[in-house]
Amino acid sequence: MSSKRILITGAGSGFGEGAAIGLARAGHEVIATTQIYPQVTALREKAADLGLGNLRVQKLDIRDPYDVEAALKFDIDVLFSNAGIGEAGPVSEIPVDLLRNNFETNVFAPLNLAQKFIRKFIDEGRPGKVVFTSSMGGLFTPAGFGPYVSTKHALESLAEALDGELRPFNIKIQTVNPGAYLTGYNETMAETAFRWLDDSKNFNKRADVQAGFDALIGVPEGQLDPQEMIDAMIRIVPSDTGKFRNVVPAAVEQMLKESQQAAWTHTV
Template sequence: METKKVWFVTGASQGLGLALVKKLLAEGYNVAATSRNAASFKNEIPQSSNFLPLEVDITNAESVQRAIDQTVQVFGSLEIVVNNAGFGQLGALEELSHEEARKNFDANVFGVLNVIRSAAPYLRKQQHGHIINVSSIVGFYGEFGGWGVYNATKFAVAGLTEAFSAEMKPFGVKATIVYPGYFRTNFLQSGSLKTPENTVEGYTALRASEKAHIEDIAGSQPGSPEKAAIAIADLAQNENPPLHLFLGSDSFGLANAKVEILQKAIADNQAVSHSTDF
């Protein structure tokens, strides 16, 4: 592997982000890693010359810009960016307030945009680089009640990444959307998963689903974050990386199910689709 490549990873103090940073450092890469609290890295990653811990508020454009600039100043370049920071928001659409929904979009979508805006000028100028945006399988297959706002943020990440890929192609910069399924991280814990502040009576199935995710599914997810880290590290070595990458057998299965649903809907309604042309 090329040890000179510089990685910038957001949301890196836990879960998939932390597993990825550990993998990259073990392989000799230079890594800048962000967290809301840089001190959280101390117990997980020893100090070294190729590790730059950064305290960043991804919802604040100035904070993100400082972090990107500092990364380039310390390591001399920037090649690979992984947008992994974010959190989950549970709740039926009518239950969630504007503030709750906005906070989820601020972190999961506008945080990604802040990083892209700050990193793109460096990547475009050097005519190479790779931005990897971590979405979720629910950003492709969204038929999960109680996850609507979170789903929407992850669909948005996928949509903006597709456009970004087209925009940056002339400059030699690549983009990939990663759609993880259930991975055995702390995502389903209170710090990463929020429940609605006010609930509406009658959503019995949603309350049961919330309880199951927090009490039963947490800790028994099928995906290994360490294996996901290997997959993402390998992805960056691909000269022609995929725009879409589904991680986990559950994600792979749901992606195929969604494709089948779309193919059937398209075929069944072909006459209606064509009927609206002049």
């Protein structure tokens, strides 16, 4: 596998930061982008401390049209679309504007950026690749996390459509689907519900919602070592071949297959 030029969104923390550093260490030319300038400064300092001259850090808020246009000036081989936010809480009562905002960041903005780079690849007559960070939640829906995982279900569908549409142009599409890794993302996402849930107004009670979160992410199976997923991203993102969908770890892939099979006999 040759060295690749890779742009990563959402590299200010978690998987994105870890993958950016790991890909640069592996010899790739990496443009790591973050949503806000303080994250740019922090990651630049880390890159300098690590001696990674091939890790460039830039600001890219994927919902900012000026940032997007500036990013399109980079010549890249791979777009690793990793940026996203999470809203949690009961779908039956979540304010719809919060859900709409989650879709803007996790679905519409990534698609807009991908479309622009795809057109650039096509206009330049060269191959390219887009990798989307989806989630295990893109393939099933646990109660309490419906707002966030519905955006990943949508992203899965768009990625699948892009895969079929772009094969004639030698542009490859993949998803990476992390399990419940302990990056802090799931834990802070769970907190979002409690800024609007009110026991005096909502029929979903705060204690019950919290208990549901604890059952999913407050157990060892919900706090996996994120380095496993970062290592998988470092391997998958620059690869020339591989699976369209990449669920990690293998135990979660098996669980998802069983869950999807069970859906065919689910009754109400």
